[in-house]
Amino acid sequence: MPELLEVKDLKIEATSYPPGEDPVRITIVEGINFTLERGKVLGLIGESGAGKSTIGLSALAYGRGGVEITGGQALLDGEDLLAMNRKEIRAIRGAKVCYVSQSAAASFNPAHRIGDQVIEASLRHKLMTKAEARERAAYLFDILGLPEPESFGKRYPHQVSGGQLQRAMTAMALCSRPDLIVFDEPTTALDVTTQIDVLAAIKLAIEKTETAALYITHDLAVVAQVSDDIMVLRDGAMVEYGPTEQIIEQPEEDYTRALVNVRSIKHQEAADQKRKYFEMSGIHAAYIGGVKVLNDVSLHVPKGQTLAIVGESGSGKSTLARVATGLLPPMAGEVRIEGEPLPAALKQRSRDQLRRLQLIYQMADTAMNPRQTVGQIIGRPLTFYEGVRGAERDRRVQELLDQIEMGEGYIDRYPAELSGGQKQRVAIARALAAKPEIIICDEPTSALDPLVADGILHLLLDLQKKKGLSYIFITHDIAIVRAIADSVAVMYQGELVRFGPKSEVLSPPFDDYTDLLLKSVPEMHLGWLEEVLATRKIESAGN
Amino acid sequence: MRLKEIPISVWIGMTGIIVALICAFFAPWIAPYGETEVVGDVWAPASDQFFFGLDNLGRDILSRMIFGARTTLFVAFCATLLSFTLGIVMSFIAATNRGWIDLGLSRFNDLMMSIPTLIFALVVLATLPQNMPTLIIVMAVLDSTRVFRLGRAVALDVAVMDFVEAARLRGEGTAWVILREILPNTLSPLLAEFGLRFAFAILFVSTLSFLGLGIQPPTADWGGMVKDNKDGIIFGISAALVPGAAIAILTICVNLVVDWLLRRTSSLKGGRGDA
Structure with missing residues (x-):
């Protein structure tokens, strides 16, 4: 199968201006290579400042605030995104490559209905008629498990919960049938109990629509549930890149091992808890x-x-x-x-x-x-x-x-x-x-x-x-x-x-809520998401 | 802070301000003639002897400009300082206490602002004895309503921050919360406003003098000088333009410096690192 996205030797730089001195070039990301097949998900993982969002945005040929892509290639279907002019890039953004950001609440315009915002890009690129777009949006709302998919789009952003809004944003990205979606920490701002629903919805939607995705997060346990391959990043360089199974079960690098084994603390519970201090x-x-x-x-x-x-x-x-x-x-x-x-x-x-x-x-x-x-x-x-x-x-x-x-x-x-x-x-x-x-x-x-x-x-x-x-x-x-x-x-x-x-x-025995809470914590093994969805009793109140 | 990091615009602004200050402080020694001394013909043109020429009564314009700097700057500075003290204290009390204190102060402020400043000032100054302290206080009180608005808005933003709550949890009093926690974080917009308000105060005192209710003759001040010489403009005599230009230049100089101060104080690294 031909690669959908191929990134070669990506180099991203920014310029910093210390007062009274000459501007300094800072390399943010260097020497990044990866390929992504159609319908596959690549997880980009690292701490803040690792350059994961910057790499993700390069798939849209976009550099945030003063950041410049200065080297390498990003080939989408064999065409270099980084060599395109503005007009060509605009034709791709929102049509072939879409973006889902961390805070849906900050990304939706509160003055417009959700439905209109979801179909906006598809109409703008003249990919479908308004009626078709609305139908597709309703279909996507349905797959993503949103309530009343036919009328959900008529609501305003403040009328739905944070988890629903994040799913609506995923619908927005999927609406124009893109080849590639960049998810930038889509569940980080959500509660654990809500995160699991959004995660499940995203995974299902990716499978059904056969879209490829770059999934950016700092939580290895989350990315293990949705991605086929994982790339571990640190300080703008690649640490390890391989299939999800190998990264989780047999990490080769020390840093990856540290990430996998994080929360190693073992605290022995105190015996006497009666005294009320x-x-x-x-x-x-x-x-x-x-x-x-x-x-x-x-x-x-x-x-x-x-x-x-x-x-x-x-x-x-x-x-x-x-x-x-x-x-x-x-x-x-x-x-x-x-x-x-x-x-x-x-x-x-x-x-x-x-x-x-x-x-x-x-x-x-x-x-x-x-x-x-x-x-x-x-x-x-x-x-x-x-x-x-x-x-x-x-x-x-x-x-x-x-x-x-x-x-x-x-x-x-x-x-x-x-x-x-x-x-x-x-x-x-x-x-x-x-x-x-x-x-x-x-x-x-x-x-x-x-x-x-x-x-x-x-x-x-x-x-x-x-x-x-x-x-x-x-x-x-x-x-x-x-x-x-x-x-x-x-x-x-x-x-x-x-x-x-x-x-x-x-x-155990648990009450229903404690059960839900305990099961919602992402665990560092494959197939955890499916197990939980099959066994839990109630849904989150914030959902 | 290294001197070479100061941009050229600031040097220009500082030069202007320093020249004005020197004039203000050392007027009797610098001025070639006396403040009220009649030295020649009415509206005599500029010559080697009289740099800017003479005014409507035959007094040396340069000398009166130098003496005028003293009056104008003093009144404007005192009024601005007083208006900021008043406005900031009141607005911060309103913002930190909220509730009925805030409500009372804010509505009273609205009431004061609803009366046009110039008309209010004219009425008050016409009834009160015409001396410099009265003028300063009236200008300060009127201007403090604007400072109150800004002060309350910026203080409210800061007052809800966790570190203010942390100070309260520690048991700190209102004075500490206002002076140590809120004030330093609101200094940038307030400083910028100070520069702007100072410039406005120069204009305002000049306006009042022009209308005859500010500095009383024969004391020289820039606004009053414009008034004294305005009739000359009809005859093509530029005497009125000199104090007018001085007002404009000083206003610009003050703002050049304030802009730079603003950039420096908005740095969160104590002026080190990024500007």
Whole structure:
């Protein structure tokens, strides 16, 4: 069978302009070769900055913001995309090659109906009449498992869920019967329980329409389910390229092995979980406007242990953190540390009560003031709670930096000069500076690459051992729960579905939701997707 | 920060501002003649003796320009500074507290803005004693409504960020949240606005002087000088254009510098690395 897409010696560069110096050429991607047959799926996998999106977009002869494709060939059906002029490329984009982006919510125009946007490219390229296009869209909505396929297109983007929108975007890409679709992290922004449906829909649609696809993701377990071949990338170069089975089961390179074996942490669950060190009892909470978010939630965590709260978005797990910290006073219920009730509202809590309970945010980017240096960020709690100043403060900051394994030379840096993992480490140091007893971690690793996230989890566990910290770890990722928790609370639509020691909560018999949640976590073996779809009992609420 | 990294436009702007400042500070020593001294014929043309010629009363225009820089810059700068202090403090209090405080301040601000500035200023200045502090305060209060609008908008964007919440969770007071967390992150748009508002203040004080309600004669100021000499234009005498040009040039110079400051302060790497 002739190759549909053949990429040879691809080289992509960008120009950076340091002030006062001559512009510098930076090579983003170099020496990339691959071929893709009709109807096959190639997975491109790597951490952020590996160049996977850049390579994916080169199949559309597109360079994002200042990026230039400077070498090599990308042959689509034997014609070099990179040698084409603008008009020829426009004839191909949206007709022969289509693109599905990570955030469907940001990619749909909220002012137009979904159906009109789905068929727009096909009409524009005059591939079909409006009636044909609508019929094809309805057919695609049907394959993709969208509700009421005939009338789904009449809805506006805000009227459907995130998972549905992502599938609608896949329909948009498939509508013009393209030869090739580039999927750029299509399920990354979705809940695990929703991800599985979208993944299944994409896989089915690719099979039925016999379209070839480039599937870009950072999650090896996800790509293993949909692709025939996998290319592992790192820092713009190819690490390993081969059939999916070989990459997953017999990876040759160390880096690939690290990716396959990520989340290697094994944490022995604590035996005694009865003592209630930090406790929330009978919490009812609602936001202004009256929608009730939490309904009679009671849980506790002993000293030096980790309670993981799991659930999909909208389950109320972050609201629970807001109640615990006093940002959202509950309608009923109480928060206690060592049996001593904490005032419901933030303003009524004493400085010492505030110190004992610290919060680590999901997005370290927005959790730190970009105008303060690392020294100021970590040093402020020291001054605020203990009155430490001057050289002594610098010494203590450096001590904290050592504890988070960052070492010297960071005190005067600004957050923008740190990597994502380093930022999250600084956020942890800021929490530690207060000498807290309980740290609430609100999805601290979900914005990070798997290997970096692994490092952060290791650090948190080490600190727990050394300092006897209690964690309330909010996450949607069961794999993390398995790795670090002592006890687990499962939340679903504002209620506590299950709460107890990890070994009990994560072993059968399950209630329907816990069952769904456990089965939705992508596993690193072939055929996992099919097994789950065959055995699960209910669908996600966010679907 | 290396000097050679400063672009040429900034040097031009700085030169203009420094010349104006030198004139303002050292007017009595630089000016060849006195501020109110009559030295020759009415509207005498430029000559070696009188660089820009003489004005409608026979006073040296160059000397009056130098003295005028002092008055105009002082009034405009004080008014802008006061309006920013007032506007930023009020708007940040509104943005951090929200609720009825925000509502009250914002609606009062809307009320003030609904009255045309110039008419408001004319009415107020006509009733109040005509001296410099009054003029500065009236200009500042009127201008602070614009600053409030901008300040509240930018502060609201920052106030919802996680790091502000983190500061609150730490137990920080409103003063810390406003001054240390929000203000540094809103400085770029506010600085740009400061430059623009300063230029407007120069124009506004000139306008008021032109209408006879600003700086009172015989004190020299650029707007007033335009007024004094405007009748000459009919006779082809360019005396009024000199202070007019000075106003325009200073406004441009201020903006050249502000544009650059804006680029520098919007860098998140403390001015290191990318600009």
